Amino acid sequence: MRALMYLGTRNMAIQAVPEPQAAPDEVVLKVSAASICGSDLHGFLGKSKKRVPPLIMGHEFTGDVVAIGPEVEGFAIGDRVTINPILTCGRCEECQRGRSSICPARKVIGIDRPGAFAEYVAVPAHLCFKLPDHVGDVEGSMIESLSNALHIFDRSLHGLIKSVAIVGAGTQGLLALQVARLIGATQVFITDLVPSRLRMAEQFGVTAAIDVRSADPVAAVMERTNGRGVDLSVEAVGHASTQRQAVSFLKQGGEAVFLGLGAESNVELDGLAIVNRELTIRGSYAYTNLDFARSLDLIGGGKIDVKSMVAPKALDRGVEMFETLVDRPGELIKVALVP
Ligand SMILES: [Zn+2]
Ligand SMILES: [Zn+2]
Incomplete structure (x- = not known):
């Protein structure tokens, strides 16, 4: 599959990489839209210590379920979903007090494991939220942003x-x-x-x-x-x-x-x-599952206009889009890469 690979400071390229496989508790998604986050731009500029190349970034995304691990329940092939990309431990003091965004053991898709600037991505099924039919793919990729x-x-x-x-x-x-x-x-x-x-x-x-x-x-x-x-x-x-x-x-x-x-x-x-x-x-850092669920409801209910803010662009133009967002911030506010 094609993926936008982060290779080092200001260095990215479209590369051919193997398709991900679903672990027992995971699903594989065919990515339909993945928005570029300010923190990804930070990574591109070499300022995010957490993003270690080579890495497929991308943590704000929507996709269709195309493969399902044997332990997963409640999802079917073809389901349209968006993902809360933060894996928390659920056991630490912060998680138990509802402050999972600062869980010291948290891992993020697109930072600690391959993300969605690619044709396919594997994600733990419990992080998936089904998208209402009327919420578009690109709009859905803004749910993570609004959660923040x-x-x-x-x-x-x-x-x-x-x-x-x-x-x-x-x-x-x-x-x-x-x-x-x-x-x-x-x-x-x-x-x-x-x-x-x-x-x-x-x-x-x-x-x-x-x-x-x-x-x-x-x-x-x-x-x-x-x-x-x-x-x-x-x-x-x-x-x-x-x-x-x-x-x-x-x-x-x-x-x-x-x-x-x-x-x-x-x-x-x-x-x-x-x-x-x-x-x-x-x-204020990231969000909790509750913020994420509220974000989905607000965008689904048409209460927040995200459509005017985000421009869909082909994944193959990913390098150009990172450069544009970093060097000419007046041109675009938010870009969603579409494989
Ligand atoms: Zn983000
Ligand atoms: Zn925790």
Whole structure:
């Protein structure tokens, strides 16, 4: 079969590799769409220590069941599924307390074992979720992305979030914007420096899309919140300067959530302000099975627009797509590779 093989920093190629076989508890899927994640781009640039070449990446995908291991129950040939790609242990303290996204023993398809930038992929059957008929293959490959955005809000007090500021209008920022609107935030701000992304934020009903090339984002948010700031800020870039900015957006008692994986950041924060103003700063990593199931329901129910964000492209153009996403981020927001 053909697979997009990660061979080293900025080095990928389409290669012929053997088709995967299903272990007793696994199914083999014929991949129908696999989206490129920001973390895959990170890997492509050699910045993800977890991705060791040679590796077939790809953890956001949909496919049709074409082979079934002897121990698998509940699946039939031809079932259309999407996959929660995180294998957790189910036994550690974090798993037992519902925080499986930080299970220390977790393994991820497309990082720790071959992923879906290929014609076929083998996956443990218990990670498969059947796709409703009306959810398309490409749309379905966005369910994983949305799970991350839902996890941001999971530990916040939903009813009390009236205002949100989001740093970065990439996939996660734009999904967080839609989730914030869905849970009733009346003011949602987003910042970026790519005009096409800011325009898409406007399409999704942002209160103000702030172009950081021409405006001071903190001043702009303060002006629109009567100098108070926002309840919740989401940092979806991952640099020290934008992490500091996310904290500066907060009103007294507000909460900043760091999500961006960007560069290694050694962020300096105003410790006294954190104490005096009772600020909360926390990280959000991946998602739980509950976030994943909710994501499937929201996309299935048409509550979140993922279609406008993702462009299907042929798997054979995979190398070109990785280069485009890394070098010209204004052209595409999200790409789904279709074998
Ligand atoms: Zn991802
Ligand atoms: Zn665990």
